[in-house]
Structures are given as C-alpha cells and as structure tokens.
Amino acid sequence: MFEITSEQVDVDALRRDLMSPECGGYTAFEGWVRDHHKGRGVSGLHYEAYEDLATAEGLRILDEAQARFGPVRMACVHRIGDLAVGELAVWVGAAAPHRDEAFKACRYVIDELKQRLPIWKKEHYIEGESAWVDCERCRAAGHGKHDHDHDQAHGEDRSTMHKAQSESA
Amino acid sequence: MTLKVNISYFAWLRERAGVETEQFETTAQTPAQLWTELDARYDFNTERRHLKVAVNDAFSSWDASLADGDRIVFIPPVSGG
Numbered sequence: 001m002f003e004i005t006s007e008q009v010d011v012d013a014l015r016r017d018l019m020s021p022e023c024g025g026y027t028a029f030e031g032w033v034r035d036h037h038k039g040r041g042v043s044g045l046h047y048e049a050y051e052d053l054a055t056a057e058g059l060r061i062l063d064e065a066q067a068r069f070g071p072v073r074m075a076c077v078h079r080i081g082d083l084a085v086g087e088l089a090v091w092v093g094a095a096a097p098h099r100d101e102a103f104k105a106c107r108y109v110i111d112e113l114k115q116r117l118p119i120w121k122k123e124h125y126i127e128g129e130s131a132w133v134d135c136e137r138c139r140a141a142g143h144g145k146h147d148h149d150h151d152q153a154h155g156e157d158r159s160t161m162h163k164a165q166s167e168s169a
Numbered sequence: 170m171t172l173k174v175n176i177s178y179f180a181w182l183r184e185r186a187g188v189e190t191e192q193f194e195t196t197a198q199t200p201a202q203l204w205t206e207l208d209a210r211y212d213f214n215t216e217r218r219h220l221k222v223a224v225n226d227a228f229s230s231w232d233a234s235l236a237d238g239d240r241i242v243f244i245p246p247v248s249g250g
Contacts, residue, residue, distance in 0.1 A: 031250050047249070050179050050242055052226040054249075078249060090250050110250065118223075118242075119249030120180035132181045133248035 001075040002058035004049050004119075009077050009088050018073045018095040025099030027106045031090040033083045041126030047080045047089065050118035054078070061112045065094070065105040072096040072105040078119060171196050174203065175240045182245055186211045200224065200241060201231040207243075220244055 001017070011030070018026060033045050062074045073095040083089055092109045096102040124130040173194050178186045186207075197203035200222040207213075221244040222229050235241070 048180055048183075049249070050177070050223070050244065053223050053228075053242070053244075056226065114247075114250035116247065117249045118179070118244050118247055120245065121248045122180075134246055 002055060002062055003077045004051050004054055004058075004080055005077060006079070006081040009079065009091050011088070011091060014075050014077065014091060014093055018075060018093050020073055020095060022071070022097055023073060023095040023102075024097055025102040026093070026095040027099070027102045028091065028093040029106050029110045030088050031110070033085050033087050033089055035085040037123075042085065042123050043126050044085060044124045045083045045089065046122040046124065046130075047078070047083065048120050048122070049078070049080045051080075054117045054119055057116055057118070058113060061109055061116065064112070065108045068108065069101040069105040070096065072101050074105060074109065076109055076113065078113070078117065080119070172198075172235055172237050172239075174235060175238070176203075176207070177240065177242045179242065180245050182213060182243055185213050195235075198235055199232050200229060200235065200243075203235065203241060204231075204243060215245070219246060 011028075015026070015028065033042075035042055058076055058078070062076060065074060066072055074093065076090070076092045078090045079088065090110070090113070092106050092113075094102040094106040094109070096105065121133045122130055123133060171194050173192055175190060175192050177190045178188065183189055193203075193207070195203055195206055197206050201217065204217050204220075204222070208217075217231070222231060223242045223244060224233060224235070225240050226242075
C-alpha cells in the first residue's frame, strides 16, 4: 500500500494492517518536520507532489523491496500540504517473518523514495521567508544554472536547497 | 505539424511559469524540443540535464515522440521524505 495524503497519518491503523500470523518482526520509519537547519529556524514545510507518478513510483519501490527481501508486508504514506514542526511527513512500515528482512526493506524504501518520488518541499523560515528545497550541489554550484548532473541519486548526501537544508526524514 | 499538448508544472517550475497547467500548441516533436520552446518563453533558469520528464504519467526519454493530447511534466530534482 502506498498513499499520498493531505490528511494526518493514522500510524496505529497502518501498523495494524501489516500484522499477520506469519510475521515475527516489524519495523517502521517516521520522518518528522524538524525545527531548524544550520542555525536557521524552520517554522514549517509545504510538500507538493505529482501524485499520479509519485503513487506509481512509490508502488514500484515497494515491489522492488519485496523482490529483494522476500515476503515482506509493506506500507508507505507521504504527506502533502502544509506541515507544522513535529508532524509526521513520511511513514514506512515493514513486517516480515524475521527482523532482518523487515529492517532492510524499510531502509530500502525510505532511501529510494527520497531519491525518486516526484515530491518537493518548501521550507518556511521563522523570519518569514521561504524557499524550495533543492540539492546541496546546486548551492555549491551557485544558484540557478547547475554544473552537476542529477542522474546520480542524492540519497544520504541529503536533499538540500539553494538556501537551507532538508528538514525532514 | 503542430501538436496540442497538456503541460503540468510543479514546485519552482510552477512558480516560474505562473500556471499549474496549460494546453500548448507546439511544433516540438519531442520533450527535449518542447522544453527548449517553453524555456525560451518562461526562462526557467536551469538546465535540462537537471530535470527528468514524464509523458502521460510515466518517466520518458527526452527524445520520445510526442502525440496530440499528451500530458507532459518536467520534473525538478526531488526533495520528498
């Protein structure tokens, strides 16, 4: 199950839906809206999605996780719209016969979705300004015209923006 | 031959274009040619190699053949999660 939603996420219900007698291990990842980056106060985030493609790509990532790690029961939800500090922006859950597959599948899904889902976040700063998050190398290269390629996954080098860094997950 | 295509914009491309969606009549036959045309019109201030493109809600190559009525979306570097 993969969903993009503007509603609050009911984590208990999602977890319940993954429960199954053949599963002995469950793990979940939650990405929350953080209140700062590099000394700059963040008051909230706005997420925008290309929903049709994001949903198709999200389902593809879940399928890939199952192909790699076996019979893992998985679900993922990504919020869109305006989120306050502390709110849950993304949730990934994985239940499997044994814990190793659950951990690996969960990690795979969050890492892939950060690189692949057509979703964009805008940060609102406490001083009042806001900016779209982009990648760190964009900033290193100077705003606007880029001198590096985006075919390579950004992954853990953090999605960063022209002015400040990613605030969630 | 001209085509009528539907374009959707997201994030800072949407802000730059000033519209969310538009129908656009074009002589472009590929997403690459369409990008060049739209970039001349809106000055997106980026380079195509930083973007991906989707045609009819699936990732596409830049040199695919466009058809009348296609939905095209240019995808800036993503920042979900």
